[in-house]
Amino acid sequence: MSTRPVCVLVGAPGSGKTTVGEALAAALGVAFRDTDTDIEEMAGKPIPEIFVDEGEEHFRTLERAAVAAALASHPGVLALGGGAVLAEETRAALVGHTVVHLSVELPDAVKRIGLGAGRPLLALNPRATLKYLMEQRRPLYAEVATATVVTDGRTPEEIAADIQAVLKH
Numbered sequence: 001m002s003t004r005p006v007c008v009l010v011g012a013p014g015s016g017k018t019t020v021g022e023a024l025a026a027a028l029g030v031a032f033r034d035t036d037t038d039i040e041e042m043a044g045k046p047i048p049e050i051f052v053d054e055g056e057e058h059f060r061t062l063e064r065a066a067v068a069a070a071l072a073s074h075p076g077v078l079a080l081g082g083g084a085v086l087a088e089e090t091r092a093a094l095v096g097h098t099v100v101h102l103s104v105e106l107p108d109a110v111k112r113i114g115l116g117a118g119r120p121l122l123a124l125n126p127r128a129t130l131k132y133l134m135e136q137r138r139p140l141y142a143e144v145a146t147a148t149v150v151t152d153g154r155t156p157e158e159i160a161a162d163i164q165a166v167l168k169h
């Protein structure tokens with residue numbers, strides 16, 4: 001059996017990578033993995049605590065390692081954290097994989113994220129920070145994606161069905 005993910009999900013915080021990834025994996029009958037969960041297991045603490053105790057740079061180091069490990073070993077659906085594509089090493093590692101960009105515009109992302117609970121980068125001024133992050137990262141998501149699926153105004157199940165259609169092509 002292949003050890004490559006059937007699909008890697010990238011996109012901004014609030015695009016639904018974790019939620020849609022779980023629905024997609026269930027629909028396909030494969031395992032779901034989220035690098036944020038792997039990082040929390042590696043560090044032995046939740047992501048906000050990693051940011052407080054060791055800082056973002058350390059989180060990014062763990063994230064590069066978690067993504068590389070999962071790309072090499074996870075045969076199911078893989079969701080990355082929204083900032084994983086900031087690393088050139090990770091963008092290079094994604095070449096050759098089936099990478100779906102879940103796109104979301106600011107209004108839906110803000111509604112879904114709320115006050116940014118559990119997302120340390122969005123703890124202060126979530127709307128303005130999210131706007132900045134989305135503008136900074138949009139070209140990076142486009143660079144790594146082999147397909148883009150629009151999520152605004154759609155349910156996770158509808159989005160998962162769209163991704164399944166993409167995977168059949």
Ligand SMILES: Nc1ncnc2c1ncn2[C@@H]1O[C@H](COP(=O)(O)OP(=O)(O)O)[C@@H](O)[C@H]1O
Nearest residue numbers: 012013014015016017018019020112154155156
């Ligand atoms: N298509 C959607 N429509 C409405 N709410 C959604 C949708 N996708 C995700 N959500 C909600 O938005 C929040 C963030 O979703 P999540 O899957 O954690 O996004 P990501 O992993 O991309 O940051 C969660 O509360 C989730 O229930």
Ligand SMILES: O=C(O)C1=C[C@@H](OP(=O)(O)O)[C@@H](O)[C@H](O)C1
Nearest residue numbers: 012013014036081082083119120
């Ligand atoms: O955008 C980011 O830099 C981050 C997004 C989060 O994942 P989600 O995109 O799943 O929220 C998580 O990896 C961490 O809080 C940093």
Ligand SMILES: [Mg+2]
Nearest residue numbers: 017018036081
């Ligand atoms: Mg997530």
